[in-house]
Amino acid sequence: MGVVIGLSQRINMKKAAKKIPLIRKASGNFIQISLVLMILSTSALYFYVNNLLQREEEEELYSTTARISAVLEKEDLDLQLSPMVEVRKVSGYKPEILKDTIIYDPSQREMETFRELISYQKIKGQYYQISTRTLVVESDEVLFAIVVSYIIIILIMFVFLYYFNQKTSSKLWQPFFANLQTMKAFSIHAEFPIETVDSDILEFTELGGEIEVLTEKVRADYRNLKQFTEDVSHELQTPLAIIQAKIENMLNEGLLNNQQYQSLTSIQRDIYRLTQLNKRLTLLTKIENNQFLKIQPIYLHVILEQLIANLSEISPVRIDYFSQATPDVTMDVYLAEILCSNLVSNAIKYSYSSQPITVKLDKHQLVVSNYGKNPIHHPDKLFIRFYKESEINRATGLGLAIVKRICVLYGFNITYSYKEDKHIFSVEFDSFI
Known part of the structure; x- marks a missing residue:
């Protein structure tokens, strides 16, 4: 399911780029092709009509010349x-x-362009x-009149065809768009399978059928994965708790030598770590499967105050808390507590020489910082599950991964930086508000 959710997130990120609706794209192609055809046909019409008129003019010139020759055959005139x-x-x-020439026309009192034919005839020896x-x-x-009339007719036909194409395409693609909306509204938590719109187009019918099969398989896989996660979590917790109780009894009896005591203590720590690992993996899976649907406005300053008060009682590291204002955040209360707890606990765990940590909350962000001798070698891997800078630390490597998944779930932006010998984690809520 994590793969499916990750793919969905990548698709949502791509939506930031400018996309063109299908009908508009098809209409745009129609406009481009129509304009090219209109330009080519207009040019062809212009040259064809121009050549036709020119031939008619030449025929008229030859005809006039023949008539003049016939008149000169009969009598010697000065025409x-x-x-x-x-x-x-x-x-x-x-x-x-045969050429075009410009001659002064007395009737128009201006220079005019004429088509001229100059021929030579021998008539009666002259x-x-x-x-x-x-x-x-x-x-x-x-x-000019023919070309303009043609363009007007073409434009009228173009407008009509464009409108007709829009209407017919919208009706033609309506099942596709309806099924697309159904897919957008699809949820793996839905009680009933989705129903696609039927169509008389074979490809759309096949697409609808494949969508139904695919979504039902996703729902089935999700149910199986959810059941498996719950079963594994439940089955592991019971034997781990029994083993933990038996080890505590053995330690409390005091019948062990030093080596046995050290071995059992190490086993006890490993069991505790395994228990925490199981709980956190289960939590991470539930977050990725979007199982936390109880969303409500929360007050982060109240959660932080209670958390810091509890941690101050058991932690030797001082926590300096500054609250200017609380952001307007809507999310699951339990995940809000996990988010704050993991960030503050991580700062306490990695604070250099038990230096105090700082927690700041304002209208826009939550900032948790702790002293550190050296910066993180691979800050880009901090939020990857099971990543640890050093194998010496026996942490599960899931705390920051859980924080990252919570931020992604609610649209928060979490960043890490190292400034003035401090590791600084900032959660910005502005992208969500």
Whole structure:
């Protein structure tokens, strides 16, 4: 279950990055593809219509030239209709010229762009240069009107298709989104299995079926693990308590030599350590399985005051406690007591030369510090279960791991630092408030 919870936490952390909803992503792709197609089709239409109009203009020029040649065949005339038609006698042939040219148009009183055809004809033994022209401006206006009309039509179709695509996609993916919401609301503590939404789409139906199978397996694994943890914890506590009681009886009888006494004392310490290890592993498993559901507002200053009063009676290390204000924290009371107890007990245990430890509480954080001769060699491993800086210490290596899991469970931020010969642990509550 720890793996499942860890995976869920990694997924939640990734949510901090900006994500795009599926429908919006699909619509975005639709917009991009449509824009590319619209640009390509508009360009193709422009060049096609432009080429078509240009061919029509050229056909008109050739037709006008043929009519003029026919008139010159019948009679010798000096045809001049500037700037549309000009006929001149020349001395011989030259290559035909078809081009755009800018000529002053008297009717418009401005320079205009014309499509011009200059051809050479031999009629009745005389060479003629026949220049025919047609305005290009009119064809440009027609081309512009066609392209604009096409763009407007495409845009209207684009808006309609976009709206239609949004509606159809939303309806199409509705079973997927419904099942996604069901998955988000899923809890391994639920009494009944989840029910997914059926769909007429094969893949969505298969996905819903797999979700039901997977979640039911997770629930079954959780129940088995929970039962196993409880059984192991219960079965271990009883024999350990019996062994502990028998050893205490043997020690109290006083019939042992020194070597036997030392051996039994060592066994007694190991049994106590094993008992604490069992309790803490059980607690850690319950935290990771989110079994502490009794959440309520708590007063950390009250918990700390009671804890420090109890520890001061049995510990030779002085505890300096400073409370400016209590943070607004909502959590399980038992886990709050464990959090404070593990931090303060850890500071007492590792305080250098029994120097006093300091506990500070304000509106935003809890800080516990103790004197230390040297900094931690691997501070990044402090909150890993079973990690110990030295094997000389017989601690379980689970105290800080439990503190870390409690902080992760409630969204607190715990940090470690070494400043001015002090080991400092800070629990910030701002991320939760």
